[in-house]
Amino acid sequence: MSVTGPQTPSLWRNKDFLALWGGQIVSTLGTRISATALPLLVLAVTGSPANAGLVGxxxxxxxxLIFLPAGTLVDRWNRRRIMLVSQITACVALASIPVALWLDVFTISQLTIVAFAQGTCFVFYDLAEEAALPRIVPPSLLPSAIAQNEAKGRGASLAGPPLGGLLFGLGHAIPFLTNALSHMVAMIGLLFVRSDLQDERSAPRDSFWNETRAGLRWLWRQPLVRAAVLLVAASNMIFSALSLALVVLARRQGASPAEIGLMLGVYGGGGLIGALVAGRLHSRFSPKTVIIGVNWIWAAVLPVLAVAPNPLSLGVVAAMTSAIGPMWNVVIGTYQLTLVPNDMLGRVGSASMTLAWGVIPLGSLIAGFLLDTLGPVGTILVLALGMLLTAVAATASPAVRHAPPLPAAPAAVHIT
Known part of the structure; x- marks a missing residue:
């Protein structure tokens, strides 16, 4: 008779995580495909980088606009239902683009509305998924789960742009139809998740605004997380502008849609490599080292893009910037998921995302303006200067310089 001890927990034996993660792989790939096609469609129809920036x-x-109130709603509403409705709504919105193209009634106004609807669906889904993750994965596996989610997104960033450019070359409607179908696949994956995705709780205990403010207060009282979120906001604004600048620069260099997709795929490939190693390496570096080091590496690499001679070299240099981002996301994500009470995860997550991602529309608008006035090379140099200032701010921050160790388990450490 043999005696077997308890099995070591593994993400790959967690059926609920695999169902959720697998469906999202397909959906995220579809999103990257249509995201590549979106500026190409705008430029093909109008020829205006400013219009591409407006749609972005x-x-x-x-x-x-929506992250902050959505977090409170995610903590009040059924998370599974939010995720399902988000996938269905995104599917319908994206399917309207090929229909309009086939009927020859497509307008930039429609594309703008669809982009806004898809962004709204992403906000609700992302917050609900993040809040549900600790209900599916034990605390010891949270860093690995976050790293796998990073790998999911970065892998899609590797494969999605080349596919997006290729499919757009075959037909302007095909990338958007592909993304619509990918959301259906993700919805089916959700149906196989059996875990209860939220804690049992009574009706809301306070007003909507007071509950929303509670998430903001929690975040603002954590100096390291607060500093990290503000630094992420600065880098997000810069990189959202950089993505459009790379597309415009590649077009100026004579690149085809397929070549632009390949460039963006190489860009995303760096992030995939970083995500694959982040889960193992995050414990070897202090948060201070990660936050300061990442910003200085970005500041050093961005100016090189201005002298890259062709789209492939643009992709390779950009890949250096994307390779180090996952380490930061794993560190900050683990702090948040282990320290925040589960019934506040939606609100705290929405507060951090509002600050960190709320500047992305501004980045897109700035990119359109700079590209029209300075051209792609001048735009990249301005963005590089902004990244240098961000790196200096990271180094000067007392909260970053005195950052405590990463918590190994819930409530093991409190940031004060």
Missing amino acids: AAGSLPYL
């Missing part, structure tokens, strides 16, 4: 801003405007 509409897609990210929900980060500023």
Whole structure:
């Protein structure tokens, strides 16, 4: 007779995590495909980088307008239902683009509305998924789960842009139809998740505004997390502008849609490599080292993009910037998921995302303005200067310089 001890917990034996993660792989890939096609469609129809920046801003405007109230609603409403409705709504919105193209009634106004709707669906889904993750994955596996989610997104950033450019070359409607179908696949994956995705709780104990403010207060009282969120906000604004600048610069260099997709795929490939190693390496570096080091590496690499001679070299240099981002996301994400009470995860997550991602529409608008006035090379140099100032701010922050160790388990450490 043999005696077997308890099995070591593993994400790959967690059926609920695999169902959720697998569906999101397909959906995220579809999103990256259509995200590549979106500026190409605007430029093909209007030829205006400013219009491309406007549509990009509409897609990210929900980060500023909706993240904060959505967090409170996620903590009040059924998380599973929120995730399902978000996938269905995004599917319908995206399917309207190929229908309009086939009927020859497509307008930039429609694309702007669809971009805003898709961004709104992302906000609600992302907050609900993040809040549900600790209900599916034990605390000891949270860093690995966050790293796998990073790998999911970065892998989609590797494969999605080349596919987006290729599919757009075959037909302007095809990338958007593909993304619509990908949301259906993610919805089916959700149906296989059996875990209860939220704590048992009574009706809301306070007013909507007071509950929303509670998330903001929690975040603002954590100096390290607060500093990290503000630094992420600065870098997000810079990189949202950089993405459009790279597309415009590649077009100026004579790149085809497929070549632009390949460039963006190489860009995303750096992030995939970083995500694959972040889960193992995050414990070897202090939060201080990660936060300061990442910003200085970005500040050093961005100016090189201005002298890259062709789209492939642009992708390779940009990949250096994306390779180090996952380490930061794992560190900050683990802090948040282990320290925040589960019934506040939606509100605290929405507060941090409002600050960190709410500036992305501004980045898109700034990119359109700079590209029209300075051109792509001048735009990249301005963004590089902004990244240098962000790195200096990270180094000067007392909260970052005195950052405590990363918590190993819930409530193991409190940031004060």
